[in-house]
Amino acid sequence: MEKLLIKNGIVVDPATDTQVKRDIYIENGLIKEIAYESIGKNKSGIDINVIDANNLYVLPGLVDMHVHLREPGFEYKETIKTGMKAAIAGGFTSICCMPNSNPVNDCKEVNSFIINKAKSFDLCNLFTIGAISRSNKGLNLANIGDLKHSGAVGISDDGRPVEDSSLMARALLYAKTFDMPVISHSEDIKLRGKGLINEGIISHKLGVNGIPSASEEIAIFRDIKLAEYYGASLHIAHVSTKGSVELIKMAKNKGINITFETCPHYFSITEESLLSYNTNAKMNPPLRTMEDVNAIKNALKDGLFDVIASDHAPHSEDEKNTTLDEAPFGIIGLETSLALTLKLYHEKYLSMLDIAKLMSFNPARILKLQNRGGIRNGNIGDITIVDPGKKWIYKKENIKSLSKNSPFINKIFKGAALYVIIKGKIFNL
Amino acid sequence: MSYGKKDLISINDLSKSDILYFVETAKEFKKISLQDIKKVPTMRGKTILNLFFEPSTRTKTSFEIAQKRLSADTINLSISQSSVAKGESLSDTILNLQAMKPDAFIIRHYESGAPFFISNITNASVINAGDGINEHPTQCLLDIMTIFEHKKEIKSLKIAIIGDIFHSRVARSDIAGLSKLGAEIYLYGPQTLMPRFINSDNIKIAGSMETAVKEADVIIMLRVQKERTSFYFIPSIEEYRNYFKLTCEILKLASKDVLILHPGPVNRDVEISGSIINSGKTVILDQVENGIAIRMACLYILLGGRHS
Numbered sequence: 001m002e003k004l005l006i007k008n009g010i011v012v013d014p015a016t017d018t019q020v021k022r023d024i025y026i027e028n029g030l031i032k033e034i035a036y037e038s039i040g041k042n043k044s045g046i047d048i049n050v051i052d053a054n055n056l057y058v059l060p061g062l063v064d065m066h067v068h069l070r071e072p073g074f075e076y077k078e079t080i081k082t083g084m085k086a087a088i089a090g091g092f093t094s095i096c097c098m099p100n101s102n103p104v105n106d107c108k109e110v111n112s113f114i115i116n117k118a119k120s121f122d123l124c125n126l127f128t129i130g131a132i133s134r135s136n137k138g139l140n141l142a143n144i145g146d147l148k149h150s151g152a153v154g155i156s157d158d159g160r161p162v163e164d165s166s167l168m169a170r171a172l173l174y175a176k177t178f179d180m181p182v183i184s185h186s187e188d189i190k191l192r193g194k195g196l197i198n199e200g201i202i203s204h205k206l207g208v209n210g211i212p213s214a215s216e217e218i219a220i221f222r223d224i225k226l227a228e229y230y231g232a233s234l235h236i237a238h239v240s241t242k243g244s245v246e247l248i249k250m251a252k253n254k255g256i257n258i259t260f261e262t263c264p265h266y267f268s269i270t271e272e273s274l275l276s277y278n279t280n281a282k283m284n285p286p287l288r289t290m291e292d293v294n295a296i297k298n299a300l301k302d303g304l305f306d307v308i309a310s311d312h313a314p315h316s317e318d319e320k321n322t323t324l325d326e327a328p329f330g331i332i333g334l335e336t337s338l339a340l341t342l343k344l345y346h347e348k349y350l351s352m353l354d355i356a357k358l359m360s361f362n363p364a365r366i367l368k369l370q371n372r373g374g375i376r377n378g379n380i381g382d383i384t385i386v387d388p389g390k391k392w393i394y395k396k397e398n399i400k401s402l403s404k405n406s407p408f409i410n411k412i413f414k415g416a417a418l419y420v421i422i423k424g425k426i427f428n429l
Numbered sequence: 430m431s432y433g434k435k436d437l438i439s440i441n442d443l444s445k446s447d448i449l450y451f452v453e454t455a456k457e458f459k460k461i462s463l464q465d466i467k468k469v470p471t472m473r474g475k476t477i478l479n480l481f482f483e484p485s486t487r488t489k490t491s492f493e494i495a496q497k498r499l500s501a502d503t504i505n506l507s508i509s510q511s512s513v514a515k516g517e518s519l520s521d522t523i524l525n526l527q528a529m530k531p532d533a534f535i536i537r538h539y540e541s542g543a544p545f546f547i548s549n550i551t552n553a554s555v556i557n558a559g560d561g562i563n564e565h566p567t568q569c570l571l572d573i574m575t576i577f578e579h580k581k582e583i584k585s586l587k588i589a590i591i592g593d594i595f596h597s598r599v600a601r602s603d604i605a606g607l608s609k610l611g612a613e614i615y616l617y618g619p620q621t622l623m624p625r626f627i628n629s630d631n632i633k634i635a636g637s638m639e640t641a642v643k644e645a646d647v648i649i650m651l652r653v654q655k656e657r658t659s660f661y662f663i664p665s666i667e668e669y670r671n672y673f674k675l676t677c678e679i680l681k682l683a684s685k686d687v688l689i690l691h692p693g694p695v696n697r698d699v700e701i702s703g704s705i706i707n708s709g710k711t712v713i714l715d716q717v718e719n720g721i722a723i724r725m726a727c728l729y730i731l732l733g734g735r736h737s
Contacts, residue, residue: 134664141664145672170661173620178672 002049002424003027009053009385012352013060014361015374019353024058026381029423034377049426051419053385059356060375061093061382061422064334065363066158066183066237066261066309069095069126072113073102078314078402080114083334084123086312086401088427090335091417093382094125095312096367099136100159106131106142108150115151124422125382127367129183132157132171138164141174148178153367156183158237161219163189165226172232181366183235186219187285196324198286202271208324211286213241220244224251227258235259235366238311240266240285242295248304259366261307264333264340265407267296273407279320279327281407283313300358301349306366308358310337314403332401335394336408342388342415352388360384381424388415432730436548436555440566440605448606451726452574458729459722461498472501475732478526479505481537481558482513487693487717488558488567492535495724504531519543520550527551532732536560554731556724562596568692569602571723573610575716576647579688584611587684589641591675592651592700593622593662599692600651604632617641618673621662622653638673643682649690650675650701666699675701680710688712 004026011022011034025033064087070077078086080097087095097114099105105114111128118126130147134140136157144155155175162168162184175182192215197203199210220236224247227234239248239262248260265283270290273281281287299305313330320327341359344350350358364373371379396409420427432447443451461469477496481489489505496503506526508514513522523534533554536544541561548555559565576583588607594600594616604614608631616623617635627634635641642648653673657663680687689701689711697703705711 140658141661143664143668145664145668149671164661167661170621173623174661174663177620 002029003047004049004051004381004421004424004426006051006053006058006383006385009056009058011058011375012356013375014353014357015376017353024375024383026421026424029381031375031377031379031381034375051385051426056418057352057386057388058375059352059384059386060360060373061420062091062338062359062384063094063096063363063369063373064092064310064312064337064359065096065307065367066263067095067097067312067334068100068314068330069097070314071101071117072110076402077316080117080126081121081123082400082402083312084118084121084126086332086334086399087124088420088422089400089429091338091384091386091420092124092334093384093420093422094127094369094372095334096127096129096153096363098129098156098158099131104131104135105129105152106134106136106147108143108146111147111150111152122425127153127369129154129156129158131155132162132182133167136160138162138167141167141171144175144180145178148180153369154181154183154235156185156237158183158185161185161187161189165222168223169226169230172226172230172234176232179368181233181235181368183237184223185237186216186223188215188218191215191218196286197274197282198271198288200271200289202274206274206277206324211284213243213288213292216241216285217243217247220247224256224258228254228256231257233257235261235307237261237309238263238266238285239305240288240292240296242292245295245299245304248299252304259306259362260304261309262296262300262305263309263311264337265331267293267300267344268340269407274324277324278407279322279324280331280405282324282327282329283311283331284329297344297349300344300354305358306362308337308341309363310334312401314401315405316403317405320405330405332399332403332406334401335399336406336413338386338417339394339413339415340408342386345388346414381421383419383421384417385419385421386415387418390414390416390418392416435731437566437727437731438545438548438555438557439564440569440602443606443609445609448570448573448609451570451723451730452577454730455570455574455719455722455726458725459719461725462718462721467498468500469498470500471729471733472496472499475501475532476530477501477503477533477535477728478531479503479535480508481505482508482543483537483539483559485537485559487720488537491717491720492558492724495721495728498721499725499728501728519546523547523550527553533728556727556731559598561598562601563598564602565598566602567720567723567727568599569606570727571716571719572603572649572690573606574719574723575690575712576688578715579686579712580646583607586612586646587615587644588612588647588649589615589617589635589645590649590651591617591638591641592673593653593657594618594624594651595622596654596657597651603649608632615641615645619663622657638679639682642675642679645683645687647688647690648675648683651692652694652696653700670699674699675705677702677705680705690716692716
């Protein structure tokens with residue numbers, strides 16, 4: 001009988017759009033009581049754990065809906081266990097892993113393997129995203145019904161776009177039959193060609209092939225049109241350009257059932273991070289210009305984005321210790337996502353309620369994670385307690401992820417999660 | 430009662446009373462097939478050309494038997510050995526055959542609208558024996574006849590049509606015909622195989638197999654073709670079997686005296702449990718039997734009527 005009292009915290013609840021000082025009592029993994037007056041008076045005893053959250057923000061457990069764990073297949077980059085540890089260290093109670101493992105999570109066997117393995121550790125919640133197409137090859141639909149029935153919460157070919165528009169259209173329709181959300185990696189891969197970083201002044205300066213912003217925008221436009229035409233629910237992953245923000249405005253104005261995600265690196269740093277051929281700043285979509293960064297920040301402020309996710313993409317040091325051409329795309333992000341987002345809180349782009357929406361309520365809603373994403377009686381006792389003022393340095397030796405491919409190493413951050421509570425169990429960070 | 434048109438191309442061309450007239454006439458013709466000598470001279474001297482541009486077992490045999498039992502002179506044109514295979518156009522083929530003065534063309538074609546096209550360039554009667562994904566009007570009539578053998582009325586019956594609706598000419602004709610008779614129609618299948626533009630209050634797309642089958646008076650199961658796994662309509666036959674097959678368990682939700690129809694050919698244990706068929710819970714063979722009666726009635730009404 002785990003009992004936990006979180007007292008004196010500022011409870012940020014996007015479900016009710018409130019931010020009030022309240023106490024929360026969690027028993028047997030569920031939120032039992034929320035009160036303005038201290039529950040502590042009548043709930044005391046040696047068997048109750050108490051967290052004094054005075055001056056801290058109490059958020060519904062953060063959900064990172066876009067994470068790459070590398071198990072099965074690439075356990076030297078990240079395992080399910082190390083990924084979950086990194087998630088907790090970053091303040092997350094739930095993560096959703098993309099299917100591009102080896103074998104790809106395109107069937108119930110792989111899906112069940114990942115889910116069961118995650119359950120065997122008493123760490124965070126793990127939800128799986130299954131594949132849209134078999135082996136992520138874009139040639140035929142994966143057994144989406146089987147994926148749903150074995151526990152997947154969405155489907156995506158993330159890492160690769162679904163190039164064939166008719167496959168995307170049918171995937172949207174077929175997934176609708178199973179009430180399964182579709183997540184799109186929107187990219188015109190032929191237009192990207194051999195591109196490595198954003199096409200612009202920096203790619204010219206470095207003499208490397210660029211990735212035009214149009215390769216993202218063309219594909220996002222197609223996906224908006226497909227979602228509109230077929231009336232299907234679609235989520236667009238990792239939006240990075242100003243042009244894409246214009247498309248989001250258009251889609252939102254038309255009331256199309258589509259949600260958008262961006263990642264902390266797209267509102268924090270620019271293509272200039274690549275000036276020294278820094279492979280730890282190479283990801284896809286690539287870091288863009290200051291104009292794009294500002295557009296993403298303003299779009300967040302204007303409420304155009306639904307989700308902030310890390311797109312945590314671990315690669316080993318050896319793989320990244322090479323030329324820009326040879327190094328794989330991707331950076332880790334689970335342990336820096338919250339801190340980078342809190343920077344927007346300090347800069348007044350986002351309120352704490354906005355952050356709770358972008359990093360908990362909306363991902364839970366989009367993926368239909370039951371009883372999560374809000375602080376209410378009966379919900380699962382997943383809580384993240386945040387100190388926005390805590391200063392810390394992101395040091396390589398402290399990284400929990402098995403891989404260290406981050407452009408933010410040695411950066412000083414302001415703001416962190418102090419406690420992560422998962423089904424009532426406390427992780428003191 | 431009479432039917433004024435020379436052709437049977439689409440169920441949409443028939444009024445409610447036309448449909449009932451065809452079915453009533455078929456009831457009479459059904460008796461002939463039960464006699465010792467299964468032949469009447471009704472169509473003596475009539476020439477009927479069966480043009481099957483697509484493989485067919487059931488429908489082709491059914492039409493041929495109907496014609497023979499009515500004493501018509503029947504010619505089957507095998508398309509693979511005809512001048513069509515040599516590159517002759519469809520209209521030239523029909524005009525040449527027309528010059529031989531047939532009384533009727535029975536057309537099965539892989540392209541929607543082909544029987545309609547043919548009906549416009551010939552004086553002979555044209556019966557659509559299935560065109561592309563468009564219509565199969567005689568199948569609809571035999572389905573209605575089969576339902577009437579068990580139900581007094583079709584009005585306000587709950588009829589579930591399950592499977593590949595989009596590619597099914599049977600479904601298109603059945604939906605049109607059953608709607609005219611006032612049925613409440615529930616469609617179910619993967620969304621990729623559902624029609625997307627329906628603007629009729631009596632036709633609903635069910636959210637689940639259970640919703641479609643619950644308290645249904647009639648269930649019409651449709652065949653799903655293996656080819657649907659290409660072009661991304663379904664992921665695999667295994668998955669179809671797991672989530673879209675009519676099972677004994679789901680069937681329990683239906684009305685007690687539910688009728689189960691299937692136009693054939695059946696993929697056992699893909700769209701329907703083999704055990705449902707084995708236990709005699711379907712009227713699939715009644716449909717086949719009634720098919721002959723309906724086709725006799727169609728020939729009689731279209732050809733006999735004009736000359737009487």
